Amino acid sequence: NIIAHIERFFAGDPPLFRGKRVLVTAGPTRERLDPVRYFSNYSSGKMGYAIAEAAARFGASVTLVSGPTALSSPDGVETVAVESAEEMYEAVLSRFAETDIVIKAAAVADYRPKYVAASKIKKQPGGYVVEMERTVDILKALGERKTGQILVGFAAETDNLEQYALKKLEEKRLDMVVANNVTEEGAGFAGDTNIITIFRRDGVVRPLPLMTKREAAEEILKEIHAYIEAIR
Amino acid sequence: NIIAHIERFFAGDPPLFRGKRVLVTAGPTRERLDPVRYFSNYSSGKMGYAIAEAAARFGASVTLVSGPTALSSPDGVETVAVESAEEMYEAVLSRFAETDIVIKAAAVADYRPKYVAASKIKKQPGGYVVEMERTVDILKALGERKTGQILVGFAAETDNLEQYALKKLEEKRLDMVVANNVTEEGAGFAGDTNIITIFRRDGVVRPLPLMTKREAAEEILKEIHAYIEAIR
Numbered sequence: 307n308i309i310a311h312i313e314r315f316f317a318g319d320p321p322l323f324r325g326k327r328v329l330v331t332a333g334p335t336r337e338r339l340d341p342v343r344y345f346s347n348y349s350s351g352k353m354g355y356a357i358a359e360a361a362a363r364f365g366a367s368v369t370l371v372s373g374p375t376a377l378s379s380p381d382g383v384e385t386v387a388v389e390s391a392e393e394m395y396e397a398v399l400s401r402f403a404e405t406d407i408v409i410k411a412a413a414v415a416d417y418r419p420k421y422v423a424a425s426k427i428k429k430q431p432g433g434y435v436v437e438m439e440r441t442v443d444i445l446k447a448l449g450e451r452k453t454g455q456i457l458v459g460f461a462a463e464t465d466n467l468e469q470y471a472l473k474k475l476e477e478k479r480l481d482m483v484v485a486n487n488v489t490e491e492g493a494g495f496a497g498d499t500n501i502i503t504i505f506r507r508d509g510v511v512r513p514l515p516l517m518t519k520r521e522a523a524e525e526i527l528k529e530i531h532a533y534i535e536a537i538r
Numbered sequence: 539n540i541i542a543h544i545e546r547f548f549a550g551d552p553p554l555f556r557g558k559r560v561l562v563t564a565g566p567t568r569e570r571l572d573p574v575r576y577f578s579n580y581s582s583g584k585m586g587y588a589i590a591e592a593a594a595r596f597g598a599s600v601t602l603v604s605g606p607t608a609l610s611s612p613d614g615v616e617t618v619a620v621e622s623a624e625e626m627y628e629a630v631l632s633r634f635a636e637t638d639i640v641i642k643a644a645a646v647a648d649y650r651p652k653y654v655a656a657s658k659i660k661k662q663p664g665g666y667v668v669e670m671e672r673t674v675d676i677l678k679a680l681g682e683r684k685t686g687q688i689l690v691g692f693a694a695e696t697d698n699l700e701q702y703a704l705k706k707l708e709e710k711r712l713d714m715v716v717a718n719n720v721t722e723e724g725a726g727f728a729g730d731t732n733i734i735t736i737f738r739r740d741g742v743v744r745p746l747p748l749m750t751k752r753e754a755a756e757e758i759l760k761e762i763h764a765y766i767e768a769i770r
Contacts, residue, residue: 428702
């Protein structure tokens with residue numbers, strides 16, 4: 307149809323990502339405390355879903371590993387539903403060898419309760435202390451195992467954005483970090499727009515203005531393509 | 539139209555709850571740890587929304603105070619969106635004086651982080667301790683303030699269901715407790731069915747078989763009506 311035709315036109319002909327296998331992670335994770343309670347975060351999954359959709363429009367074969375969101379699985383994308391950081395780790399690692407580009411847009415929980423109760427914890431008078439432990443660092447594990455894959459991470463911060471983004475790029479051997487300040491008006495988790503800055507391993511920094519998450523997704527993919535061209 | 543006609547027929551003519559002001563709470567609450575992280579539970583809100591819808595079909599004037607859910611606001615119901623236990627408390631208390639029946643189907647968090655960080659808490663190597671404190675007990679506050687309102691609470695448990703339900707009925711001065719074992723197949727948070735047992739203050743206990751949440755909602759309302767008739 308005509309819209310698909312126009313989209314193909316803007317995606318390039320041949321499409322920029324034809325033949326590429328792209329894995330996108332999206333959404334929050336939930337880390338259980340007991341059978342009814344969990345820790346999570348405000349990620350809506352919209353940015354990751356927009357990237358998965360754009361990558362499919364750009365001709366890639368796309369797998370979307372998604373934590374719990376209210377979004378529908380995009381057409382033409384293989385979606386794998388997970389809940390915890392541990393489940394996301396397993397879903398991503400098991401697919402990593404056959405992937406060309408990993409875009410980790412998920413807001414994976416950094417911490418989880420150290421002990422998960424088998425029964426609902428009953429209310430008691432007074433306070434309560436939850437011991438938290440670090441979850442597995444998926445990006446770092448991928449950085450250590452990479453054999454030519456392009457790794458793209460996200461940094462959603464409330465302050466010192468550039469510093470954290472560059473640190474993440476370095477420490478996790480990433481090719482690119484997409485950074486945004488989640489407290490800025492028009493950026494962040496819940497909305498349909500974002501304000502991102504792209505940091506590339508080769509030193510290129512690209513601050514982008516306020517745009518829809520769909521537009522931001524296309525800019526990120528074009529930047530990945532430009533980076534692949536630049537380093538090869 | 540015909541369906542509304544049929545529904546009115548089953549709702550009784552005149553409708554069972556005509557002239558009654560019903561307040562229903564639904565969904566989980568979210569308790570912030572920092573600007574991006576929160577503590578919550580698996581409540582989908584489906585049971586509370588089904589009760590609000592059924593109460594409107596039964597002729598009541600209905601207010602639904604809802605935590606974050608993926609559900610749409612029901613037709614003919616005034617919906618008030620809240621996030622935390624504290625916000626739900628304020629929304630319910632401010633409407634309590636002009637309410638006849640309160641049905642508290644929400645799974646309000648019992649605990650919240652004692653300290654809420656103004657910036658995103660950065661990852662550190664090693665563990666981390668979250669100090670939790672009790673949230674305000676909405677049902678208990680209502681029990682202490684009631685001047686003739688009918689109070690209905692829920693008990694979602696994983697064990698010792700009857701014991702907890704009767705304790706709740708007594709301690710919070712409730713008129714009725716709707717109890718379910720959330721680990722039972724067909725009961726609990728996510729699904730469209732439920733298996734409930736209704737405990738009334740006047741000693742009546744009514745265990746119900748597996749049914750849809752819509753049917754369960756109607757049974758709960760009919761039981762409230764029967765209870766009001768029995769005690770007056």
